[in-house]
Amino acid sequence: MKKLLYPVVSIVLAFSAIAADHKEAPLTQEGPAADIADLYAFASPQDSSRLVLAMTVNPFSVPEEAVGFNFSPRVRYRFNIDSDGDAQADSSISFQFLGDQSYFVLLPGDLRIDGVATPPTEEPHPNDTNVIEGPNGIRVFAGPRDDPFFFDFVGFSRTLAGTGSFTGDDSFAGYNVSALVVELPMDMITNGSSVINVWATTEEERPGFALFKEGQRFQVIDRMGNPAVATALIPAGLKDFYNQSPPSRDGELFASSIVASLTALGTSAENIGVLASVAVPDLLTLNVTQPSGFPNGRGLPDDVVDVLFHFIFNQAGVTDGVSQNDSAFDAEFPYLAAPWQP
Numbered sequence: 001m002k003k004l005l006y007p008v009v010s011i012v013l014a015f016s017a018i019a020a021d022h023k024e025a026p027l028t029q030e031g032p033a034a035d036i037a038d039l040y041a042f043a044s045p046q047d048s049s050r051l052v053l054a055m056t057v058n059p060f061s062v063p064e065e066a067v068g069f070n071f072s073p074r075v076r077y078r079f080n081i082d083s084d085g086d087a088q089a090d091s092s093i094s095f096q097f098l099g100d101q102s103y104f105v106l107l108p109g110d111l112r113i114d115g116v117a118t119p120p121t122e123e124p125h126p127n128d129t130n131v132i133e134g135p136n137g138i139r140v141f142a143g144p145r146d147d148p149f150f151f152d153f154v155g156f157s158r159t160l161a162g163t164g165s166f167t168g169d170d171s172f173a174g175y176n177v178s179a180l181v182v183e184l185p186m187d188m189i190t191n192g193s194s195v196i197n198v199w200a201t202t203e204e205e206r207p208g209f210a211l212f213k214e215g216q217r218f219q220v221i222d223r224m225g226n227p228a229v230a231t232a233l234i235p236a237g238l239k240d241f242y243n244q245s246p247p248s249r250d251g252e253l254f255a256s257s258i259v260a261s262l263t264a265l266g267t268s269a270e271n272i273g274v275l276a277s278v279a280v281p282d283l284l285t286l287n288v289t290q291p292s293g294f295p296n297g298r299g300l301p302d303d304v305v306d307v308l309f310h311f312i313f314n315q316a317g318v319t320d321g322v323s324q325n326d327s328a329f330d331a332e333f334p335y336l337a338a339p340w341q342p
């Protein structure tokens with residue numbers, strides 16, 4: 001590993017909670033079921049004319065407590081898709097759950113698909129996956145899976161604090177998440193465009209919430225486009241505000257904070273330019289005519305931490321030493337690996 005050469009204190013502050021988007025803000029820490037851990041968008045490994053969207057919540061689900069990690073019936077889980085480049089959603093796919101973990105998915109074209117989540121279990125073997133099939137070959141899944149994110153967070157923190165170095169151990173190994181996965185024909189959401197921009201939001205129903213505008217039933221709790229933007233580059237005091245702001249206002253509201261965070265990390269102007277082009281606005285962009293792989297969308301096996309390190313640390317070859325997930329991804333939908341069991 002190359003030695004990290006930059007001022008340490010400011011970096012520790014900026015990166016005190018780095019993960020993809022796990023537990024990054026006060027509101028998301030109050031309710032793990034609304035805390036988006038990661039967002040993925042990639043061409044189906046089984047059919048490149050089909051798109052897979054995946055969102056994970058309930059970060060750091062402990063297998064021993066599996067049955068305690070479910071989706072919230074108070075939360076609306078939404079994939080937002082911009083197909084004309086203005087950072088405003090032109091279509092969306094949303095999941096809503098009932099108390100018994102049955103759910104419905106609303107898709108473009110007034111399409112509704114009803115399903116039942118795969119329940120978590122503490123048995124030696126996980127439950128079979130409930131894959132729900134809709135028209136046009138649409139498939140949806142909701143339930144526990146292995147967390148596909150991998151990163152030596154402990155090593156990173158110790159490196160920055162000067163008390164250790166990367167060990168190559170995946171700090172997310174052995175933990176589960178709750179995953180929402182949908183596969184659908186790309187032309188259902190591209191509106192003829194070759195480039196789409198995707199972000200995920202969770203919104204919680206809080207009818208009596210004092211800060212609500214009249215008639216507004218849902219409050220955005222979390223949003224995510226690219227990995228590590230909110231966790232690493234948005235100052236602590238702005239994280240809830242960032243999550244609740246629309247990506248279309250990212251340039252106006254957050255570009256200066258992101259540039260300041262990167263400058264404090266020692267990132268050069270040239271590399272700040274590259275990262276800002278990806279992170280402002282914070283949308284996961286996928287050109288569907290090109291192979292998927294971060295930063296062109298994001299696939300499950302992508303080593304997003306090393307891609308970000310490449311630019312943050314001025315292309316100096318810095319790596320955390322973790323290059324793959326701790327569990328092999330599934331060749332079949334929903335593609336994320338089966339959940340860890342006690």
Ligand SMILES: [Ca+2]
Pocket residue numbers: 021022023024025028035036037222
């Ligand atoms: Ca989050």
Ligand SMILES: [Ca+2]
Pocket residue numbers: 082083084085086087088089090
């Ligand atoms: Ca749009």
Ligand SMILES: [Ca+2]
Pocket residue numbers: 146147148149150172173174175325326327
């Ligand atoms: Ca994992």
Ligand SMILES: [Ca+2]
Pocket residue numbers: 151303305306319320321322323324
């Ligand atoms: Ca890595």
